[in-house]
Amino acid sequence: MSQSTGTNVPRPDAAAQLDIYRRMLRIERNDDATRAQIRRGRITAPYYSARGQEVIPATISHLLTDDDKICTIYRGIQDMVAKDMPLRPLWAEICGRVDGTCKGKGGPMHLTHPETGVMVTTGIVGSSMPIANGFGWASLLDGKKHVTIAYFGDGASNIGAFHESLNLASVWKLPVIFVCANNGFAEHTRYENGTSVDFIARRAIGYGMPGFTVDGNDPFDMYAHAHAAIARARAGEGPTLLECKTFRFMGHVFGDADGYMTKEEKAAAVAADPLPAFRQKLIDSGLASEAQLAQLQAGLEAEVQDAIDFAFACEAPDVAELRRDVFAEEIAA
Amino acid sequence: MSQSTGTNVPRPDAAAQLDIYRRMLRIERNDDATRAQIRRGRITAPYYSARGQEVIPATISHLLTDDDKICTIYRGIQDMVAKDMPLRPLWAEICGRVDGTCKGKGGPMHLTHPETGVMVTTGIVGSSMPIANGFGWASLLDGKKHVTIAYFGDGASNIGAFHESLNLASVWKLPVIFVCANNGFAEHTRYENGTSVDFIARRAIGYGMPGFTVDGNDPFDMYAHAHAAIARARAGEGPTLLECKTFRFMGHVFGDADGYMTKEEKAAAVAADPLPAFRQKLIDSGLASEAQLAQLQAGLEAEVQDAIDFAFACEAPDVAELRRDVFAEEIAA
Amino acid sequence: MSTQTMETAGMVKMTGQQAVSAALFQAMAEDSRVLVFGEDVADREGGGVMGTTKGLSAKFGDLRVRSTPIAEQSIMGAAIGAAMAGYKPVAEIMLMNFITVAMDMVVNHAAKLRFMSGGQSQVPIVIRTLTGAGWQTAGQHSDHFEGWFAHTAGIKVVAPSAPADYKGLLLSAIQDPDPVLFIENSRTLFVPGEVAADQGPIPLGKAKVVQDGRDVTLVTYSGMVQTCVAAAAELAKEGISAEVVDLRTLSPWDKDAVLASAEKTGRAVVVTEALRHFGPGAEIAATIQEELFGRLKAPVRRLGAPYCAVPFAKALEDAYLVQPADVMAAVKGIMR
């Protein structure tokens, strides 16, 4: 299904490559710190690591503005971090503090940050897509050229919401890009045991929509396809389906036993880890020095540490919060 | 999308053609009588005529046994009549009598007759399909070669249940045939204003399933494709999607104003009425004489009239029926 | 849809359907953020299968008034997203039974996003839907699921019965900053009544005493209001004075008004078209008995649909629906 996008394949320039790498590393450093905090027993909520999938949101976010929106899923913290959501309110939320972006009421599965376009995070498989269409419709009404990204997984491509959403987006020519992170598994179910088609991108045919299978671990392939899809959406030509092939290194949820996959396939995926590979590429192509990248990393680590320190210093929300934000008007005690 | 099924295209022999015509005429005579009774005010329920669509279920039913099952929709009386469901319990049901096949509790939108394989009639768009899969699974468990037909409309191909069902049927290789009567409209909405793809059959690609666009008004094209799909299902090779192009002459529901379609397109469709056309063909090809067909018609009209007389002579159900069939055990008064 | 004008002192005679249409025209004219969409709602598709939205797309354009594919989940999703982006979508779910395919969007998302986001998101949508037995549409076209939504935090449930309320409450529902389920009832929607020519918004959450009485309070809403009013008229002939309270909004319901009336009469019967079993009437009955413990003259009775699907045959459907005679019998049973 990977269809060439023609001779003028868009390519990230040096600055773009560095920015994509920065976003990847921001995701990875944040993920690493999250898992460390969980191991230390400081965070108790379920955590769905996206380690290994960084290229997808890093590349897409590089091409977005703050006015562009994302609707994502439980495994979506990477999408927010890539979108440059500030880490303090993110961490405070994960820790259930009142200074969290959702005052501690939503938690990691429902992080929201409209200022950076993080509109919806859902824990229901498939449900990012129907809502993304609403933002797409609003863009048409606004007459602006904002795009909305609906992130979801390969397993989610089998649920009804996927179908209804792609059909509506196509009929209405909405500026929405459906980004499927195909990591080969839905919880413990291997792709082919739940999905009837060899490439999810083929499903786009059923919606009269362009669809591409992309190497989701290759920033160049991702860039080419995301660039074209976003341009298409901004031009009013409608939605695109991008199936981005990748792998989740940490299994479905933190603590996952991994018994449903072979050691070999996991080892092979980890060996092909896109993060060090892209790092090496930047150095090999002379775009950055070891020192520069180390400095970048140190800066990101400091940012993450600052967010962690901030979060744990925050207060828990007051129980009166149960009566707030149910409706616009506070519910009487 | 209409793909040739190869050089050995299955063709209905003389007996098959006559049987298909018999089923078509049975549908049409029954439909005509139903509308007459409604006009006379003797039936009050909403009625969804399938006039014009007879070829589809007539051909398919010819290829089925009583052990094969159908799951159909509000516009599905034609599917039951084609499946040779006896007309007395059908009419008694439509008239809300206790001798109706559902004791008058289901009515025309929920007719059921397991003896002839009429398993489910649903009023919810799309819902015939997920249930049909269950019968398909049961066939695999039984180790028998029964097939199940899921009937639905073009509009229904845009709802989530369609997607989930075709995917599951394909992954599980179920002996289910998804038969879409594409009559060009969903209530008042024209095909292309609700459906994003030029041919619904293309959606089969997204499920790794064979899919064909068939001339649903041509018994020969229908026969060729239905025969192949049923053979495939019986052979354990899995499901097929058949998109059967047709037209509903009477609009969505009895009394429908038709303002959403042009007079010309309707006139053209009616002019191409498949029923008289096929009748003529039978005569032209010497398979039947005018007299034979007139006799056939008279027999069917008598059968319909008998059913009507029977139905109106039946009693209304007793209010105690509200406590029966909720559960296997009657609910205490 | 043309309003049958019969003005008397600023009053217009119109049906509930005309009132709904009038409210939509008014709201769309007043606020360009108001959107209307759903299956067949645009004029190209006849302005709704019942014609309720006729003329809106001609007046307000195809971008604000849109027909959709048959895909209720995508309808509700589009409403939610557009609402979060600052619009006020009025989404139509043709019949209440069809909301069963979109419950995730309504319950897990529309109702919760404000809370789960700590107040950052708002979802000011109206879900207009129609239901009601009496037309022999049987088990999948006449259900009353309002109890499910009343039992869901974060969504309001409005269910008028009179034309003026259809208009005034719909205007308020559209203005409301939170999700509102607006239920139209198929037996009352086409009944004409008096509506002020300049009828404006009527506040949500306020009941209306549609019939004063002394001996017993009938608490009801939607299609059962006319049933209770009919019962009250018959009861009056037998010397029993029944007060009829139309909740108009089921959630939040007007506890003060109901308790005041029940305390005054000392007796209450709660009447719903929804199933009696674990139905919305239970909340009202439980609350009245709890709050007025020791001050009632009789136990609170509840009437609702029997424990079965809506049947097709006319005789069964009539028996299924609560009738004035049922209300009268329940009242007489507690009058001794």
Added chain:
Amino acid sequence: MSTQTMETAGMVKMTGQQAVSAALFQAMAEDSRVLVFGEDVADREGGGVMGTTKGLSAKFGDLRVRSTPIAEQSIMGAAIGAAMAGYKPVAEIMLMNFITVAMDMVVNHAAKLRFMSGGQSQVPIVIRTLTGAGWQTAGQHSDHFEGWFAHTAGIKVVAPSAPADYKGLLLSAIQDPDPVLFIENSRTLFVPGEVAADQGPIPLGKAKVVQDGRDVTLVTYSGMVQTCVAAAAELAKEGISAEVVDLRTLSPWDKDAVLASAEKTGRAVVVTEALRHFGPGAEIAATIQEELFGRLKAPVRRLGAPYCAVPFAKALEDAYLVQPADVMAAVKGIMR
């Protein structure tokens, strides 16, 4: 999943989860028509994300024990069709919130097909699902929707809390000729308890007095049973004797047992994890007050979740869940 055998006079110590597993093994062995399916339930996928169905596919084969795509509507549809064809599918909906995408199949079809077909169709399915707050899984993973299904004619609702009941009621649910929603509670499922080694079916619809008492009746089910038992223990220290009635089946509920207890004690508090507002507790409270009018010493109180989504932060989640202290306060409030 290996049963920790600690036999004492034919009793085995096991968790609710082990009891569910044991019931599935037993039912599948006894009746070849029993099928088990849902997301990740087969051994290839680890026998369920919690491991509850582990070993079933190895023993009973891939045709009877099947993992499915993530597509709850198709899961429920397949269950319905197979049931109508003579099988007894036990379908798993991983968490109760996910049933929102399959409500049409459950409500418009599974629950109604027997009635709408005049008794020709039967749908003997069991829907196993899991829910319960307390694990910080927030707004979309811990809801209690059992009230919706109790308010739907044609489907039974079972919600055990003790391991023996998990086993016995699941065996009965599987044998039942009609649809049953079987709710597993995440706070009780992993708590061990005594189960008879040969534990057989326990009839649906029968409550169990889990704690005798004189002064007040606590009516509850599922995860709130342990909360009420804890409250009763504390109340006993203060000289208040509370009887705890575990409904075990919410619909149909054991009215006789509840009324007998409430009549004996003269006071009742109904406790649910579900939202209090229009929740299942209202049916119980309304019925007790109606049936025992004039014979109660105090109004019936109801406790349930507050009117909001399940919050994430631990402090909020604790406040959201009814705690023993809340039950004690409610009891003391009606003891004077």
